[in-house]
Amino acid sequence: xxxxxxxxxxxxxxxxxxxxxxxxxxxxxxxxxxxxxxxxxxxxxxxxxxxxxxxxxxxxxxxxxxxxxxxxxxxxxxxxxxxxxxxxxxxxxxxxxxxxxxxxxxxxxxxxx
Amino acid sequence: xxxxxxxxxxxxxxxxxxxxxxxxxxxxxxxxxxxxxxxxxxxxxxxxxxxxxxxxxxxxxxxxxxxxxxxxxxxxxxxxxxxxxxxxxxxxxxxxxxxxxxxxxxxxxx
Numbered sequence: 001x002x003x004x005x006x007x008x009x010x011x012x013x014x015x016x017x018x019x020x021x022x023x024x025x026x027x028x029x030x031x032x033x034x035x036x037x038x039x040x041x042x043x044x045x046x047x048x049x050x051x052x053x054x055x056x057x058x059x060x061x062x063x064x065x066x067x068x069x070x071x072x073x074x075x076x077x078x079x080x081x082x083x084x085x086x087x088x089x090x091x092x093x094x095x096x097x098x099x100x101x102x103x104x105x106x107x108x109x110x111x112x113x
Numbered sequence: 114x115x116x117x118x119x120x121x122x123x124x125x126x127x128x129x130x131x132x133x134x135x136x137x138x139x140x141x142x143x144x145x146x147x148x149x150x151x152x153x154x155x156x157x158x159x160x161x162x163x164x165x166x167x168x169x170x171x172x173x174x175x176x177x178x179x180x181x182x183x184x185x186x187x188x189x190x191x192x193x194x195x196x197x198x199x200x201x202x203x204x205x206x207x208x209x210x211x212x213x214x215x216x217x218x219x220x221x222x223x
Contacts, residue, residue, distance in 0.1 A: 004156075031209065042117070042213035043157075043200070050209060058210060090156050100145060100204065102211065104156030 001026050004105035006091050012111045013081040021076040021108050023091030031094045032074040033058075033102065034066065036087040043090065049074055050096075081112045116140075119201050119214035126221050129190045134217045136201030137183040146184050148177050149200040151216070157200055160186075191221045 007022045025032065030051050035043040035058075045058030049068040063085060065077040074093075078085060088109050092102040116139045126132055138146065145164050149157035161170045163179040170177050174195065176187040186199055198216040205212075 033211070035213075040215060042215045043202075043211075044213075045210055048209060056209075092156075096209075101147065101159045101162055102157075102202075103159065104149075106156050107154075 003027065004091055004093055004103050006089075006105035006108050008108060009106070010109045010111075012113060013078075014113060015081060015083065017081050018077070018079050019081070019110075021078070021089055021091075021110075023074045023076065023105060024072050025074075025091075025093040025103070026072065027093060027095070027103065028071060029093035029095045029103075030071070031096060031100075032068065033092040033094075034064070034074070034076045035090045035092065036060065037090060037107075038087050046076065046089075078110075083112050086110060086112045117201055117203055117212050117214040119199075119217050121217060122215070123218045124220070126188075126191055126219070128192060128221055128223050131187070131189045131191070133188070134186040134199055134219070135183060136186070136214055138201075138203045138212075139182075140203050140205045140212070142206035144204040144206045146179055147202045147204070147211070148184070148186055149202065151198045151200055160199075188219070191219075193221045193223050195219065196221045 004025045033048040034046040047066040049055045091105040094102045120135045148160040151157045161177040166181045198218045200216045202211045202213045
């Protein structure tokens with residue numbers, strides 16, 4: 001199993017541009033999450049999904065959109081990028097049950113200039 | 114409001130010098146408390162899940178314990194390869210979200 005994969009690894013965007021961060025998992029997990037991590041800060045939840053077709057906002061959803069058309073994929077869309085969205089983005093997945101451990105991808109480093 | 118606080122922010126240990134990391138939490142009904150290890154430039158890697166006060170789990174030189182208000186990650190005789198940032202997270206009974214602390218950066222000096 002590849003686990004959780006994310007693309008791209010690094011991207012530079014200009015202010016106002018848009019992009020999609022890709023996330024895929026091959027563990028048949030129902031739950032998927034998007035976090036951002038800023039220096040000295042904890043992971044902050046942007047959006048999460050409990051299954052295909054179901055998404056919900058986390059702590060910091062403004063400026064982002066998500067969709068979940070399949071169990072495997074959970075892309076994160078940035079519209080009109082702003083410098084405040086410079087961060088490292090992590091995707092995670094988990095299977096609800098007795099041990100709801102989250103498995104994380106390697107991250108996407110985004111720089112908005 | 115659900116909240117997680119980790120201390121200290123940074124910790125430097127000599128190889129073999131045991132110590133503990135603290136994670137205090139406020140949550141409206143704990144579903145689970147999670148410890149992760151994060152190496153620079155990588156995603157967090159799962160270590161332990163604890164569900165109820167009094168529970169303990171061990172893995173090599175690491176031991177995690179849980180009380181009603183806090184969790185400790187004990188590191189016994191650490192080695193340089195234990196150097197990393199250790200993250201704590203909680204999940205409440207009332208929702209699907211995880212709340213993370215800011216982490217403890219551990220450096221083990223040979």
